[in-house]
Amino acid sequence: MSSAGSRTVAQRVALVVVAALVAFHMFSTFLWAAPTSAINDKASPVTSRHMYPLFAQNWQIFAPDPQSVDLRVWVRATTTDEAGVESVSEWANLGDVFNEQVRHQILPTRTWRIPVSMNRFFTTSYSSLEGQQQAVVHSDHVSADGQSGRQDLTRALLGTGMSVSTMDAYLLSEDSLYEFGTLAAMDLWPDQDLVAIQMSTSTQGVVPFEQRLTPGIQRPEEQFTRLGWRDPSPVTSQARAGFSSVFGGWVS
Numbered sequence: 001m002s003s004a005g006s007r008t009v010a011q012r013v014a015l016v017v018v019a020a021l022v023a024f025h026m027f028s029t030f031l032w033a034a035p036t037s038a039i040n041d042k043a044s045p046v047t048s049r050h051m052y053p054l055f056a057q058n059w060q061i062f063a064p065d066p067q068s069v070d071l072r073v074w075v076r077a078t079t080t081d082e083a084g085v086e087s088v089s090e091w092a093n094l095g096d097v098f099n100e101q102v103r104h105q106i107l108p109t110r111t112w113r114i115p116v117s118m119n120r121f122f123t124t125s126y127s128s129l130e131g132q133q134q135a136v137v138h139s140d141h142v143s144a145d146g147q148s149g150r151q152d153l154t155r156a157l158l159g160t161g162m163s164v165s166t167m168d169a170y171l172l173s174e175d176s177l178y179e180f181g182t183l184a185a186m187d188l189w190p191d192q193d194l195v196a197i198q199m200s201t202s203t204q205g206v207v208p209f210e211q212r213l214t215p216g217i218q219r220p221e222e223q224f225t226r227l228g229w230r231d232p233s234p235v236t237s238q239a240r241a242g243f244s245s246v247f248g249g250w251v252s
């Protein structure tokens with residue numbers, strides 16, 4: 001009986017110790033992730049030693065406004081109908097379609113990140129271009145056969161003195177952007193034949209959380225990077241089906 005009683009006491013002590021450690025960790029995590037306040041400022045020396053290096057987080061779970069800028073990708077298309085009449089569509093914000101997969105969904109997908117990641121990928125490459133090179137990519141490169149426009153773009157970029165390696169790095173991002181736009185255009189305007197695609201990226205800052213109640217406060221003006229018209233990108237049937245499965249069903 002005495003040994004059984006001693007085990008019971010030891011178990012209770014162990015339970016209390018574990019519960020105290022868990023409570024301390026949860027409270028430390030709460031203070032670490034919460035918005036800045038007098039409480040977590042005072043606790044910072046203790047919580048910092050506890051969180052680093054194993055439990056550090058680079059996000060704030062309780063942040064009221066964690067995003068400082070909206071990143072968007074836009075597409076519009078020149079199309080022809082069954083009668084051969086050509087028309088130019090309105091600009092479509094691809095992020096709006098992906099955001100519908102998150103809004104009011106109990107189990108949202110992570111596909112909303114696709115246009116955001118595409119914006120960042122392209123913007124990084126675009127920022128390496130100089131003035132004349134930017135002028136080239138802002139101009140149209142569309143061919144009558146629907147295939148040689150990219151060759152014209154390549155020659156024009158090389159004509160600016162751009163190195164092959166820099167050009168290849170840029171074209172990788174532009175090709176990805178236009179393939180993204182081509183696949184989206186096929187779902188946005190399914191009854192039309194694509195003639196040409198134009199892409200644009202944009203950034204727009206948000207109103208800082210602490211200024212949200214300021215009378216008359218407005219968001220900063222949206223900044224666009226609009227590229228020229230291009231031939232529709234060649235896409236495989238597998239890519240078409242895969243993209244439509246995560247995009248087409250949400251097109252309104």
